[in-house]
Amino acid sequence: MSRRVALSVVAGVVLLGGAGAFVLARAGEQSPASAHSTARYSAPDGNRDGSLVFVTDVTESSGVKSVKVLAWPQQSSLAEKRPTAEDMAAAETAVCKPAGQDTLRCTYTVRVTDADAKSSPRGTWYVAVLVTGKDGTTTLNTEAADFTVR
Structure with a gap:
């Protein structure tokens, strides 16, 4: 192998290694994300x-610093x-508990009284979620899940 080819190979390895390090560093800086969101609504029944x-x-x-739900x-x-x-x-x-590496399972529960249900608009509702990381980054999903009030 000639010296020029060897230098090209070394330069290529250094360049690819640097690009890989950049991708890994960039992956560590990504915004917080929520996934697999579900909403379950149960109407009041009797007492x-x-x-x-x-x-x-x-x-x-x-x-994660906080997970806000609306x-x-x-x-x-x-x-x-x-x-x-x-x-x-x-x-x-929401209340969050560890669910794997860098992952939390967050749950928000609210009681719905008969008076709440009677005064609530009927139809489709959405759940918005705002995730704030400890580094200050945020992600807002205005329609993370939906449910129906009948």
């Missing part, structure tokens, strides 16, 4: 309260503008 249970898996390489009806003012990060600041926080 028994109903509930809304929202579950999502959250990944964030820096760690349920909103399709037939509302939020339907036109969608919830914003500012709207989510006052939202309630």
Whole structure:
């Protein structure tokens, strides 16, 4: 192998190694993400309260600072503008538990009384979720899951 070819091979290995390190570093800087989100709504029945249970898996390489959850009806003012990060600041926080490397399973549960159900708009509702990483990065999904109020 000539010296020029050997130098080209070494330069290529160094370049590819640098690119690989960049990709790995970049992967560590990705925004937080939620996945596999589900919402289950149970209406009150007789003397028994109903509930809304929202579950999502959250990944964030820096760690998770908070997961905020907001349920909103399709037939509302939020339907036109969608919830914003500012709207989510006052939202309630989900409870998160480890579910694997860099992954948390986050659950939000709220009791639904008969009075709540009677005053709630009928139809499709969406669940918005705002994930904030310990490094300050955020991801907002305004339609992480949906459910129907009848």
